[in-house]
Amino acid sequence: TVFNDRHFSCENCDGCVSGGFDAATSQIVLCQNNIRQQSHMNRVVTHELIHAFDHCRAHVDWFKNVKHLACSEIRAANLSGDCTLMNEIARFKFGLKGHHQTCVRDRAIRSILAVRKVSKETAEKAVDEVFDTCFNDLEPFGRIPHSKADAKRAYRDFQNRDRYNANL
Secondary structure, eight states: OOOHHHHEEEEOOSTTOOEEEETTTTEEEEETTTOOSHHHHHHHHHHHHHHHHHHHHHOOOTTTOHHHHHHHHHHHHHHSSTTOHHHHHHTTOOOOTTHHHHHHHHHHHHHHHHHSOOOHHHHHHHHHHHHHHHHTOOTTTTSOOOSHHHHHHHHHHHHTTTHHHHTO
């Protein structure tokens, strides 16, 4: 069970960080001084909820295993809307073929470097080693929600997930 007053915290943060997941307290931190639009907050909350989901599901060793962190960052960048075409255009990053994967990879590396004191080479190596497996892990959505319509379809699929088996 998630409780808003227990599992979410709004704080002022340093730098350009928008949020974070604190595994020690199972709390999502939203950086109120760095989030200025509702759509940005929605992406940050989704990104951090994916980390929370991974924490519960995969028993991630956030502090000692950089591959665990890399996998969760890949999944969060892939599934949260961080790398939608519109967000990338707003960042003045253009490209079509393989651009989503490139964005996910770059954002995962950037996130690792923001939270761990590791070299860029270490972060890149960790991301490269787990990329294919983690990029293709679409739980709990079952699809990459590229748009609001995709997100609604993913939610509908989730609601109907066990309906077929229940009728057998």
